[in-house]
Amino acid sequence: MGYEPIKPIADPGENLLLVDNARYHLYQVAYRETIPPSHPFVAEASAGAGLAAGGRIQAFNTNTILDLSEAQVGQFRAYVLDDVHVRMNQPGATARHSTGQLIATFNPFSKLQDPYDAMTEFFSFEDQRPILDITNPTGYALVQVRVAFYGFRFVLAGKEGISSLGGKVAPIETFENIKAARESGAKFAVVGVGGWPR
Helix, strand or coil: CCCCCCCCCCCCCCEEEEEECCEEEEEEEEEEEEECCCHHHEEECCCCCCECCCCEEEEEECHHHHCCCCCEEEEEEEEECCCCEEEEECCCCCECCECCCCECCECCCHHHHCCCCHHHCEEEECCECCEEEEECCCCCCECCCEEEEEEEEEEEEECCECCCCCCCCCCCEEECCHHHHHHCCCCCEEEECCCCCC
16 A cells, blocks of 8 residues: 555455455455546435535445445545545444544545545445545535545455356355464455454
């Protein structure tokens, strides 16, 4: 990662070790495609109602934009288009970008320090997409509340290969911990797709 343009975590034929709820699932990348910055991937969180000064949109679900089919992983970055602060939870209300006591937000000014949105990068697996908590810290009402997403979509192959119909695919192997995955001799990139408790 780092402060540079987004690059795919893996190429077709390479392996991904998905970390989800402290379980480690090994898959192979069968196919990869880009999701460029574009209007269909802009979430308007207020549904056209805007957001009052000091207002909050709690638990905005990104399912209509970021849900993937079975056995697919998304590598995404995000940027904010309006004067709001965005906190990301992924999945199941596990706060992202947090320490034991505090949770960071990103906003339109985040691009000044992070022009490539690298600090917003996250991964989602199937329908485990992020939930956004959005606040308007300004003294004026906003007409729109928009967050944009872009990145890559990976189609995965598992133990029995790939599902042509987007159905469930069992991992090549599942491990109890990272040590066991490394000892298997498989080469992989590790991808956190589930939240990790604070």
